[in-house]
Amino acid sequence: MAILATRVVPEISGNPTYKEVSLRWIDVFGDLRSDVIKIDSKATELQIEEMVTRSVSASNASLYTVRVTDVYAGEKSKDNASGASVRSVQAAIIMHYKNVQRESRRAYIPAPRRIDFIDGTEVPDPNDDRVRTLLDAWDVLLTASYNRVSLRFTQRRDMGKKKDL
């Protein structure tokens, strides 16, 4: 078990481990269908668009969504995680954003490090350097139309008291 958790996912650099394409269809009855296919990591947008065009030209259904995913994947091992306090991924800090239409966006820090909390509490510290860096980075991804609302520490599910037998 690592003292500090180890990131094993490759850098986000435009060179994914592989790609996936998902096509979503609707037919004349209103039935829906989606299929996902794993494709070569080097497939270009032009090649994908050509595949999509050919699929549409051979079908009676209407294609309403295409999802192209770059997947960056590393080794999935619990040995790369830290056993420090707040070690479960069921516990997380929720970063909550809203825009002027009151639409929400949320991002999550699972198994947050204890040093990112205000001392002696379970309240995330917005003045902590790591938390500030994180909020600044998410601000850029979510665009200026989304504003910070709150930080909140929570667990995905409440657990009752255990009765040992």
Place this chain on the structure above:
Amino acid sequence: MNAIPGKATTKDKHMVTRTASTVDGTGEFREVSLRWIDAVGDIRSDATIIDAGATDVQIEAVAAAMQAASNASLYAIRVTDVYEGAKSKGNADSAVRESLQDNIVFHAKDSGRVDRRSFVPAPLAAVFVADTETPDEGELDCCPDGCMGNHLGWHFCRCVAPLYGTARNQ
């Protein structure tokens, strides 16, 4: 509007409308999904919609900052470009094999013998050999170079009762 199996003798009048926008790197939005594993082996993933113009460098900055703040190990990141349009049955064709339960399966295997399958749902009569349910390879093009490994061919498949795998007619 029910499909008429085995009656693909005429070319369909192809009136279908694609509403998904062109795959050109400028989707309606992007999504980033982060996948984590903790010290006991539990896994978790969260997806967040992000700006369509978000760059790989900006996403990498978030990933690095997230790992620095977590006791879990970040083992996968999925960055998705979403190209979407209106979802309406009015944009689909009424024709032979109009149901999404009817589909042509394109089967391939990579060099490691791992299967890949892609599908043409509700296929046009025009892509079949006349008077058969055999896909016409002359009418069907394979996916782009590099997309697939060994091409093993096409077959037509109809899901008679899609909830029950044993009832499928392939």
